[in-house]
Every structure is written in structure tokens, then in C-alpha cells.
Amino acid sequence: xxxxNIENVNKHYFDVEVLKSIxxxxxxxxxxxxxxxxxxxxxxxxxxxxxxxxxxxxxxxIDGQSMAGVHPSKRDIAMVFQSYALYPNMSVAKNxxxxxxxxxxxxxxxxxxxxxxxxxxxMEQLLDRKPSQLSGGQRQRVAMGRALVREPRVFLFDExxxxxxxxxxxDMRTEIKQLHQRLGATIVYVTHDQIEAMTLxxxxxxxxxxxxxQFGSPExxxxxxxxxxxxxxxxxxxxxxxxxxxxxxxxxxxxxxxxADQDRPLLLPIERDQQALVSYLNRNVTLGxxxxxxxxxxxxxxxxxxxxxxxxxxxxxxxxxxxxxVVTQLGGTEVVARMRSRCGALAGQSCRxxxxxxxxxxxxxxxxxxxx
Amino acid sequence: xxxxxxxxxxxxxxxxxxLIYSVLIVTAVIYLAPLxxxxxxxxxxxxxxxxxxxxxxxxQITFEPWLKAWGSACLGLDCNGISGYFWNSLKITVPAxxxxxxxxxxNGYVLTKWRxxxxxxxxxxxxxxxxxxxxxxxxxxxxxxxxxxxxNTTSGLVLVHVVYGLGFTTLFFRNFYxxxxxxxxxxxxxxxxxxxxxxxxxxxPNSGPIIVVTVIWQFTNIWNDFLFGASFASGDxxxxxxxxxxxxxxxxxxxxxxxxxxxxxxxxxxxxxVYVVAGRYFVRGxxxxxxxx
Amino acid sequence: MQQNxxxxxxxxxxxxxxxxxxxxxxxxxPKLVLAPSFAVILMFVYGFILWTVYLSFSASKMLPNYTWxxxxxxxxxxxxxTWQISLQNLFIFSVLYIGLCxxxxxxxxxxxxxxxxxxxxxxxxxxxxxxxxxxxxxxAWKWFLNPGLGLERTMHEWGFVDFKFDWLINSDMAIYTVVxxxxxxxxxxxxxxxxxxxxxxxxxxxxxxxxxGAPAWKIYTRIIIPQLGPVFLSAFVVxxxxxxxxxxxxxxxxxxxxxxxxxxxxxxxxxxSFTRNQIGVGASSAVFMLMIIASIMVPYxxxxxxxxxx
Numbered sequence: 001x002x003x004x005n006i007e008n009v010n011k012h013y014f015d016v017e018v019l020k021s022i023x024x025x026x027x028x029x030x031x032x033x034x035x036x037x038x039x040x041x042x043x044x045x046x047x048x049x050x051x052x053x054x055x056x057x058x059x060x061x062i063d064g065q066s067m068a069g070v071h072p073s074k075r076d077i078a079m080v081f082q083s084y085a086l087y088p089n090m091s092v093a094k095n096x097x098x099x100x101x102x103x104x105x106x107x108x109x110x111x112x113x114x115x116x117x118x119x120x121x122x123m124e125q126l127l128d129r130k131p132s133q134l135s136g137g138q139r140q141r142v143a144m145g146r147a148l149v150r151e152p153r154v155f156l157f158d159e160x161x162x163x164x165x166x167x168x169x170x171d172m173r174t175e176i177k178q179l180h181q182r183l184g185a186t187i188v189y190v191t192h193d194q195i196e197a198m199t200l201x202x203x204x205x206x207x208x209x210x211x212x213x214q215f216g217s218p219e220x221x222x223x224x225x226x227x228x229x230x231x232x233x234x235x236x237x238x239x240x241x242x243x244x245x246x247x248x249x250x251x252x253x254x255x256x257x258x259x260a261d262q263d264r265p266l267l268l269p270i271e272r273d274q275q276a277l278v279s280y281l282n283r284n285v286t287l288g289x290x291x292x293x294x295x296x297x298x299x300x301x302x303x304x305x306x307x308x309x310x311x312x313x314x315x316x317x318x319x320x321x322x323x324x325x326v327v328t329q330l331g332g333t334e335v336v337a338r339m340r341s342r343c344g345a346l347a348g349q350s351c352r353x354x355x356x357x358x359x360x361x362x363x364x365x366x367x368x369x370x371x372x
Numbered sequence: 373x374x375x376x377x378x379x380x381x382x383x384x385x386x387x388x389x390x391l392i393y394s395v396l397i398v399t400a401v402i403y404l405a406p407l408x409x410x411x412x413x414x415x416x417x418x419x420x421x422x423x424x425x426x427x428x429x430x431x432q433i434t435f436e437p438w439l440k441a442w443g444s445a446c447l448g449l450d451c452n453g454i455s456g457y458f459w460n461s462l463k464i465t466v467p468a469x470x471x472x473x474x475x476x477x478x479n480g481y482v483l484t485k486w487r488x489x490x491x492x493x494x495x496x497x498x499x500x501x502x503x504x505x506x507x508x509x510x511x512x513x514x515x516x517x518x519x520x521x522x523x524n525t526t527s528g529l530v531l532v533h534v535v536y537g538l539g540f541t542t543l544f545f546r547n548f549y550x551x552x553x554x555x556x557x558x559x560x561x562x563x564x565x566x567x568x569x570x571x572x573x574x575x576x577p578n579s580g581p582i583i584v585v586t587v588i589w590q591f592t593n594i595w596n597d598f599l600f601g602a603s604f605a606s607g608d609x610x611x612x613x614x615x616x617x618x619x620x621x622x623x624x625x626x627x628x629x630x631x632x633x634x635x636x637x638x639x640x641x642x643x644x645x646v647y648v649v650a651g652r653y654f655v656r657g658x659x660x661x662x663x664x665x
Numbered sequence: 666m667q668q669n670x671x672x673x674x675x676x677x678x679x680x681x682x683x684x685x686x687x688x689x690x691x692x693x694x695p696k697l698v699l700a701p702s703f704a705v706i707l708m709f710v711y712g713f714i715l716w717t718v719y720l721s722f723s724a725s726k727m728l729p730n731y732t733w734x735x736x737x738x739x740x741x742x743x744x745x746x747t748w749q750i751s752l753q754n755l756f757i758f759s760v761l762y763i764g765l766c767x768x769x770x771x772x773x774x775x776x777x778x779x780x781x782x783x784x785x786x787x788x789x790x791x792x793x794x795x796x797x798x799x800x801x802x803x804x805a806w807k808w809f810l811n812p813g814l815g816l817e818r819t820m821h822e823w824g825f826v827d828f829k830f831d832w833l834i835n836s837d838m839a840i841y842t843v844v845x846x847x848x849x850x851x852x853x854x855x856x857x858x859x860x861x862x863x864x865x866x867x868x869x870x871x872x873x874x875x876x877x878g879a880p881a882w883k884i885y886t887r888i889i890i891p892q893l894g895p896v897f898l899s900a901f902v903v904x905x906x907x908x909x910x911x912x913x914x915x916x917x918x919x920x921x922x923x924x925x926x927x928x929x930x931x932x933x934x935x936x937x938s939f940t941r942n943q944i945g946v947g948a949s950s951a952v953f954m955l956m957i958i959a960s961i962m963v964p965y966x967x968x969x970x971x972x973x974x975x
Contacts, residue, residue: 052558073564085559089577098573146559146595392776396783399773400790403853406805407793413808425822426808426815479702486695494703496966501710503962505910507934507951511720511944512713515729528845533779536711538702567694598913603939613800617917620804629808647796651789654796655857 003028003186004154009058011044019033019210021058028204031187032179032187036207036233041159042190045207047088048158049188050079073102078147079156080286082163084139086131086146092120096145117145141235144179152274157189159255161196173199192232206230224251228368229287230360237338240294242331243365244287246270246280253277253361255287257331260313266330271358273372280362285371288361291325294337296345297354305356314351326351354367414438414633421629437630441638445631447618454635455614456608461595463526464611468533469590475534475578476541476586482573483542484549485557495546502539509536510603517604524609532604533594540593541586544660548582549575581653588650589657590645612639710880714955718949727942738945747925748950751933754840758929759908761844762851765906767897775885777856778863788860791853799850803917806846807833838927839919840852843911843927846918851907855900863889863894902965909958924935 002025011019019041026032031285034042047053049060051072060067067075078099086095095109096117105113118124121141131139139307140160147155156174161169177200180187191197197204198218205215206229214226231239244255248319252271268287270277277285293305300307315334326337326345337353345351362371381569407485409426414437416430424431443453471586514523552575560570563649601611610618616639618634721739724732742748755853762877773791777784793800809815832838865887874884912931919927921936930950938947 009589047558050558050562052561072562079559079562081555081559083555084555085553085555087574088561089574098560098565099563102569148561278472389779392779392781394772396776396781396787400787401926403790403794403849406802406809406849409809410805421814426819464825475702478698482695482699488696494699497711498706498963499966500959501706503906503958503966504710504714505931505951505954505958507912507931508717508955509709509713510935510951511729511938511948513709535705542702567698592796593828596800596913598798598800598916600933602916603935611698613913614800615802617800620807620917621920629811629814630909632804633808636801640797643796643798647790647793651792653889655792658854659858659861 001161003024003030003063004032004188005059006045006049006062007059007061009045009048009060010056011048012052012056017210018191019048022212024205024212024215026186026188028186029184031189031200031202033191033204034207035191035194035204036213038192040207041210042207046079046156046158046188046190049154050138051075051079070325076150076152077154077156078152079158079352080143080147080148080160082159084131084143084160084163086139086142088131091128091130091135092123092142092145094319095131095142096149099146099150113149114145117149120148121145130294136164137172139297140164140172144305145175148179148183153186155185155187157187159191160189161191162193176200195236198234203239206233208233225288225361226370226371228288228314228363230270231363231370235290237291237325237336238289239361240289240333240335241363242287242289242333242335243284244331244362245282245284246277246362247282253281255285255362257287260329265309266312268308268355268357268360270360270362272360273362276371277362280371284365286363286365287331287370288363289335289355290359291336291338293355293356293359294335295356296339296343297352299340300354301356305358308355308357310355311350312351312353314345314347314349316347317345326353328353379454388609400641410637415629416630418626418628418630437634438629440628440636441501441619441631441635445619445621445628445635446613446625448641454612454615454619454638457610457612458503458638460526460605460609461611461613464529464533465591465594468530468537468594471530472534472537472541472590473583473586475538475541476545477583478571479538479542480545480547480549481575483546484552485554485570485575486567495542498539498542500539501536502543506536514604524605524607526605526609529600529609529611532600533590533597536600537590537593540589544589544657545579545583545662546588548579552578553573584653585648585657585660588646588654590660591646592654593655595643608652694804717948718952720944721952723945723948725944725948727944728739729738729944735946738949741943742946742953745946747928748930748933749790750925751928751930753887754927755929756810758844758847759905761841761936762847762908763901763904765844765848766852766855767900768902769852771859771890771893773852773856774859774863777860788853788857791856793851793853795854797850799911799913800917802850803914806842807918810842810845833919834922839926843915845916846956847908850914851904855904858896858900858903859893862893866892873943888955898965902961905961906958909954 003241004024004026006022006024009019009022011030022045024032036042036043041083044053048055049067049312051070062075062077084203087098090098093114096114100110100113100291116128118127121144122146123141126134128139128144132140132266134142140163142161149234157337160176161172163319164172179185190195201218203215204218204221206213206221207355208229214221214230216224221230221234225234225239228241232241242257244257247256249267253274254356255268255270259266297309299305312328312330314326314328316327318327322341324339324341324343324345326339327334328337328345328351331333339345343351363369364371405427410616412428413421413426413429413433415433416424417432417434417436428534441453442455444451445453447454479498483491517523517528517532520528520531556574557570560574565573593612596613596615597611598617601614602617605611605614616635619635714891719731720729720732721971722735722740724730725733725738777787781787810833812831812834815830817828817830820830833840871884874888879887888932910931911929912935915921915927915929915932921928921932931954934947934950939944
């Protein structure tokens with residue numbers, strides 16, 4: 001049975017609808033990440049789970065119990081805020097124990113709980129400091145300690161890493177993941193960073209414009225995005241979305257893609273979702289190619305995929321050290337391919353590209369929905 | 373442009389610098405002159421005042437005018453000096469400042485952290501109340517104070533100052549709490565803290581600067597008030613500003629300028645002291661009172 | 666702690682009815698806390714304004730008398746010579762007071778902004794009059810400008826034998842002594858406002874102007890001062906507001922005299938209401954003062970609040 005159940009939830013401020021019939025169910029121990037661009041309503045949804053924002057319609061229940069009308073402090077949840085929201089006038093220990101104090105937990109037990117959490121997060125030596133004397137990473141830890149000490153049914157995280165610098169962010173991400181694995185806690189986590197979503201989540205809800213675009217495991221979302229928004233939002237560098245035409249060449253369905261050379265379009269055989277694509281014959285679709293499915297012939301994965309090779313003009317190369325991103329022109333837009341760093345591609349010259357056509361995705365040209 | 377050249381300075385030739393400094397210092401002397409004249413006059417005998425130069429230092433320092441101003445100068449028929457009125461002012465100012473500041477803090481808290489529909493209108497109406505000319509309320513107020521039995525009492529003036537200070541104290545706290553992170557309030561709500569606990573444990577401990585600003589603002593305004601004092605208090609209950617004016621303008625007998633000046637400095641002393649000790653906060657209050665947000 | 670939290674969990678359900686009541690109270694508590702203050706403002710500010718407006722249409726003389734007499738008190742007000750003089754004085758006073766305060770305040774601010782070593786101390790000196798009561802200021806300047814013993818005599822002693830300064834007792838000039846004392850009191854404050862404005866200007870713009878080769882005075886006239894527009898507006902509003910409310914200073918310095926030469930609307934209202942037993946006329950003058958202030962403050966506050974939202 002689902003542990004956290006968000007059922008048909010709506011939210012509108014006056015006349016503006018910010019969330020439209022949201023349905024999400026997760027199990028105990030799940031790590032749910034709500035991901036989407038800013039303004040998509042993910043933080044509002046989190047605040048509604050916390051009880052800090054009112055629900056306009058629908059219901060949220062935790063462990064089978066409806067949360068309608070239940071005060072935030074009575075929901076048995078804890079939250080880690082983006083700005084950490086540490087009380088500036090209180091020491092670290094006081095910050096952690098304040099919630100217990102408000103719940104009238106005796107002092108002896110409070111102290112014990114604080115010690116335990118401090119040990120878990122390795123910050124015993126910080127307990128007497130004030131928040132202003134802590135570094136960003138340490139504040140982040142205190143904010144987590146404040147949530148952990150309560151041992152709540154659900155943890156809520158509101159973009160907890162967005163105020164940290166890049167390196168610290170990666171470290172804390174690992175730490176949060178370890179905490180989740182160790183405690184088996186149920187977590188709802190909001191972020192706009194799709195890498196955080198992919199690495200942390202057991203379940204992802206991709207949101208845009210107040211609607212859950214897709215809800216599923218990270219693999220499902222990455223491999224089978226339901227529309228161009230999800231396809232474009234998840235993954236880095238993002239998926240190449242290019243215009244293509246479905247056509248038949250020698251009885252085989254192909255995507256016809258314009259190249260820099262007008263007389264010689266690129267023809268990519270269709271290996272996937274053929275049935276659905278038959279009805280699109282001679283129509284334009286949006287073709288989705290992940291950068292890692294376009295490589296140099298030498299590093300193409302021939303055992304699992306079906307490789308189609310073509311020569312194309314290279315516009316720009318961007319070496320990153322481990323890989324080289326090679327940009328070419330396809331279907332009127334720039335397309336990024338991910339090649340070995342020493343594949344020999346040079347800007348302004350022709351180069352051989354290998355397409356793994358078994359992983360190509362097609363989307364309806366008008367609605368952006370996946371064709372499958 | 374050299375590396376050390378300064379961001380928005382006029383070209384700094386030596387001559388320019390000298391000129392700038394002289395202008396600034398001469399101006400400072402002019403600003404100080406009246407206070408200096410008051411001080412030296414208050415330390416001279418009447419005889420010396422009549423004979424000598426206003427600007428000159430006293431030939432013979434005497435504290436007689438100060439003692440007289442404090443304890444035995446005559447205001448009308450009553451010759452007990454201004455000391456009683458000084459205490460009146462204190463009795464009015466201290467409770468009015470305390471109550472006004474506390475109410476302002478609560479109002480600011482509600483208007484920023486517990487918003488309700490129409491909160492802007494409530495705030496707008498309170499804000500406008502800061503800027504009315506008080507002449508518009510004098511007549512009804514004197515009637516109401518009479519009905520309440522508070523005419524000619526210091527308590528009546530406490531009420532008046534609390535009421536007409538509310539707009540400013542609310543404005544100060546509202547603007548301060550506006551910048552106070554909402555996430556802290558959300559965090560404490562989730563921790564289980566209620567309305568008053570959040571105020572007492574989270575907001576107030578972090579309100580030090582704005583409390584100082586508000587207290588100084590209120591103290592200065594109420595201590596320096598003349599209009600309300602003159603309108604609603606007379607005789608024994610008058611505040612010091614009213615007493616000073618009566619002393620200076622009493623037409624009977626010889627004008628004792630030295631006593632007048634001693635009394636004027638006494639009346640100015642508390643606010644001057646506050647200014648010297650906490651000038652930074654005083655200026656912040658002035659700014660906040662003039663540039664709203 | 667574990668047990669305690671377990672207990673907490675078990676009790677959440679049974680407590681929920683109680684919660685509703687607490688929730689209801691929690692929901693309305695903030696409004697209950699604000700209500701007394703708002704009620705007081707409604708009554709003592711807005712109620713009293715209406716009351717005074719009514720008085721201005723009533724037959725009130727020495728005591729309030731609520732017989733409606735229409736515009737009688739208003740026409741009496743406008744036919745009173747002292748009122749006409751008061752308005753004329755207010756105009757002269759406001760123009761000079763605002764103009765001088767802004768000129769002096771801005772000049773001092775610019776001079777102080779030249780990396781002056783003693784800046785902190787000088788600023789404190791320029792601003793201290795603002796902490797004084799107008800009554801004290803008035804008393805001080807009354808003595809300072811005393812025709813017999815004050816500045817005039819000092820100048821004589823210093824050798825300027827022909828120096829004459831009797832403005833305080835000269836009906837034509839007395840209003841200017843009020844201007845002098847007022848400017849002395851408020852110009853330091855205006856200086857502080859401008860200084861804050863100058864410090865708020867982006868330094869990189871000034872660096873860019875210097876690289877563009879603009880001479881210092883041009884940087885001020887072309888780049889800095891135009892950016893101080895909002896400060897000018899604030900200073901203007903604050904000073905006009907102070908000018909219209911000016912009461913204490915006049916009472917202490919000249920008492921409105923000689924004769925009625927330095928009468929201002931504020932002193933007019935006070936003397937007609939409380940000493941001349943003309944409450945109706947006093948009320949109508951107060952309403953007129955409110956109208957002037959409201960016509961400036963309402964748009965100003967409105968724009969400030971709206972601008973703040975951006």
C-alpha cells in the first residue's frame with residue numbers, strides 16, 4: 001500500500017491555477033524527487049505536503065491518514081529548507097532540539113537525541129556555535145540534523161543543495177543518498193537540477209507548468225520520456241530534438257533528416273516503435289537523439305545497438321577531458337554527439353558519425369507527445 | 373587614472389583639499405555656534421551677559437543659573453524650577469515608548485508573517501496616520517480626554533503619544549520583519565511553535581537593531597513634543613518643553629537669559645545624550661521615517 | 666525519545682478535534698492581536714478627522730456646538746486677515762526652507778563624500794540639531810538673534826560697527842529668522858539623506874565615466890546628481906511635511922509675532938481653537954492643512970508602496 005498518497009491535488013491562488021490534478025503515490029522508504037524548472041509548482045506541492053500551503057482541491061494522505069486540516073507540526077514530518085532556516089539567535093544544539101522542546105520532550109532525552117544526531121552527522125564539535133559561525137556546508141548539516149532528530153515519517157527537502165558551491169554539492173549529495181540508504185527513510189526532495197534527481201531518486205516526478213509531466217523510476221524517465229519536455233529536461237547535455245520526416249526507402253521505414261548538404265539528407269532506419277510510426281508516413285516528427293547515442297565508429301556499442309554510420313561536417317568541438325562533444329548540423333539545428341576525446345574530429349572538416357538507431361525516439365511534431 | 377584614485381572625488385589638488393576642509397570646518401563651527409552660545413551664556417552671571425560679548429567665554433564661571441533653572445526659577449507664580457516638569461516628561465515618555473514599541477512590534481509581525489486579505493490596506497491606513505498634521509485631531513482629542521477623565525494628566529499624554537506613534541512603530545517593524553526570512557517562520561511552524569512562541573523565541577531575539585531604532589525614534593519625538601503637551605496638559609502636569617516655553621516667555625520681571633539657557637540645555641540633554649551614544653540608530657530611524665518601503 | 670515520539674504518533678488522531686479549535690484560534694489570533702491597534706487608528710485618526718471636518722461646518726465657538734451652519738466657518742476663515750498672512754508666510758517659509766535645506770544638504774554631502782578624514786565627526790556635528798526639540802532650537806536662536814545682546818552686539822564688539830540685525834522684531838523680516846532656525850535644524854538631516862544616496866551609486870558607473878575622460882564636476886552634474894532623483898523627491902516631501910507642521914519653532918522663536926507677522930497655519934489653528942474661542946474656524950483651518958498634506962502624501966505613499974513591490 002502506498003505510504004504517501006497525493007490524490008488529485010489542485011492549487012490556485014485567486015484565479016491563477018498553479019497546480020492541476022496532481023497524482024503521485026510512493027511507498028515507504030521511497031526517495032521521491034520533484035524536478036522541474038523554476039515556477040513549475042514543485043515547491044508549492046512540497047509546502048502543501050508540509051501543510052504550509054493550503055490545498056485547493058484533492059487530498060494528501062500519509063500512511064493512510066488524510067492530512068486535511070492537520071497542522072504542520074502534527075503531521076510528523078520534518079523539512080530541510082533551501083536557506084537552511086537556522087534560528088540565528090540559537091546555538092546549533094538549540095536549533096536541533098527546538099522542535100523537540102516544542103513537543104515537550106524532557107530535557108534529558110533532548111540532549112541524548114542531539115548527541116546522537118550530532119554523532120551521525122559528525123558535528124559534535126559544532127554544537128555550541130551560532131549559525132553565523134558556520135560554513136555553508138556546516139549549516140546544511142545542522143539543517144539536516146534538525147530534521148533527523150525528530151525521526152519523522154517523511155522528510156521534505158526543498159532544494160537543500162542549491163546554496164552550496166559545486167564541489168560541496170556533490171559531496172552532500174552522496175551523503176544524503178547514504179543517509180537514505182542507512183535510515184530507509186521516506187523522502188520527498190525538490191530540485192531543479194536533473195542530475196540531483198537522477199542520482200538520488202527512486203521515483204521522479206518531472207513537473208512543468210503545474211502538471212506532472214511524467215512520474216516513474218529514473219530509468220523509465222531517462223529511457224522512455226513521454227514527451228519532448230521530459231526528454232529535453234532530463235539528461236546533460238540535453239537530448240537533441242530535431243525535425244525529421246518519416247519516409248519509406250526500399251520498403252523500410254526511415255527518418256529523413258536534412259543535413260548541411262541539401263542534396264544528401266541523412267536517412268536513419270527506424271528500429272523502434274515501427275507500428276506507431278507507420279501512420280506518420282510522409283509526415284514531420286520530432287526526432288530525439290541522446291548525445292551518447294551518436295559516437296565515433298570506434299566507440300559505438302555494436303553488441304547491443306544497431307549502428308548506422310554517416311559522414312557529416314563538424315561545426316565545433318568541445319573537449320571536456322574524458323569525452324569530446326562534437327557539434328554538427330542536422331535537421332536545421334545543432335546536434336551534439338559524444339565521442340572519445342581523441343577521435344580526431346576537427347572543426348570545419350568531415351567526420352564519420354555512428355548513430356545507435358535502436359535508441360532513437362520519435363515525438364509528434366505538433367503535440368510533442370511520444371509516438372509509441 | 374592611478375590605481376589609488378578615488379571613486380567619485382573631485383580632482384584632488386592640495387588647494388582643493390584645503391578649500392574643501394575649510395568650508396566643512398567653517399560650516400561645522402556655524403552649526404555649533406548656537407549650542408556654544410547657550411552653554412557659555414548659561415555659565416555667566418546676568419551682569420556679565422549685559423556687559424559682555426555673547427560669544428566670549430565666561431570670565432567667571434557660575435553654576436547659579438543651572439541650580440535656579442532646576443529648582444527655583446519662576447513659571448508664573450510657581451517658583452520650583454523645571455525639575456518637576458522634567459520628571460513629568462519622563463513619566464510620559466517611558467511608558468509611551470514601551471507600549472508603542474511593543475504594539476508596533478506585534479503589528480509589524482502580523483502584517484508581514486501572518487498576512488490576511490487586505491493587509492496592504494490596513495498597513496496603508498496606518499502609514500497615512502504617520503503623516504497627518506496633528507492639528508486635525510486636537511479638538512476631538514481634548515474632548516475625548518475630558519470624557520475619559522484624562523485631561524491634564526500625564527496618563528492622558530501617554531495615551532496620545534502611544535496612539536499617534538503607532539503608525540511609525542508599525543512602519544519600522546513591518547519593514548524590518550519584511551526582510552526577515554519567511555523560511556524561518558515556516559521552520560518554526562513545523563517545529564511546532566505557535567504565534568506567540570515564534571514571536572518571543574524567533575523574532576524578538578533577532579530584532580535588536582530595530583528595537584533600538586524604534587525606541588530612540590519614539591523617545592526623541594515624545595520627549596521633544598510640544599503641541600500635544602501644550603494642548604492637553606497645563607500647570608503641574610505639563611512636559612518640559614511646555615515648561616521651558618513658559619519660562620522663557622513669562623513676561624514678569626527681568627529676563628534671566630542665563631537661567632533660560634540652562635533650562636533649555638536641561639530640556640535638550642536627554643535627547644542629545646541619546647544622539648551622542650546611539651547616533652547611528654537615530655539616523656537610521658530618521659531615514660526609515662522618511663523613505664518608506 | 667523513541668517512545669515519546671511513538672506516543673506522539675498515537676495521539677495525533679485523538680487530538681485532531683482539539684486541534685480544530687486550536688487551529689481556529691491560531692488562524693484568527695494574528696488578526697485579534699492587530700485588531701486593537703487598528704481600531705485605535707480607525708477611531709483616533711480617521712474618526713477624529715471626520716469629527717473635525719464636521720466641526721468645521723458647525724456653529725462651534727468656545728465650546729463645540731453641533732448645529733450645522735454650512736460654509737459659514739469656512740468663509741470666516743478665508744476672510745480672516747491672519748489666515749491670509751499665515752498662508753503667505755507658509756509659502757515664503759516653505760520655498761526658502763526647502764530650497765536652502767536641499768542646496769546646503771546636497772553641497773555638504775558632496776563635500777563630505779571626498780574621502781574626508783573627519784567625516785564621522787563632522788557628520789555628527791551637522792546632524793545634532795535634529796535631535797533637539799524645536800522649542801530648544803527656538804529658545805537658542807531667539808537668544809542668538811536677540812537685537813540688543815545677541816549677534817548684533819557681538820559684531821559691533823568685533824569691529825563691524827554698522828552691523829544691524831533686528832529681523833526678530835521687524836515684522837517684514839521676522840519670518841526669515843524662522844527660516845534660518847529651521848534650516849539650521851533640518852539641513853544636516855537632508856545632508857545625511859543625500860550622503861546615503863551618493864553612497865548608493867554604483868562605483869563602476871563612476872569608473873566608467875572617469876575612463877571616458879569626464880572631469881570631476883561633469884561627473885557630478887551629468888551622472889551623479891541626475892541619479893539622485895528619488896532622494897530629491899524624498900527630501901522635498903519630508904521638508905514640505907515638516908514645514909506645514911511647523912508650530913513649536915515659531916511659538917518658541919517669535920510666538921507668531923511681531924503682531925501676526927510670523928503666523929503659520931499651525932499656529933493659527935492653535936490660537937483660534939484654544940485661545941480665541943473660535944473652534945469652528947480652527948477646525949476648518951486644520952482640515953485645510955490636512956488637505957494640503959494629503960495631496961502630497963497620498964500619491965507619494967502610494968508610489969512608494971507600489972515601487973516597493975517591484
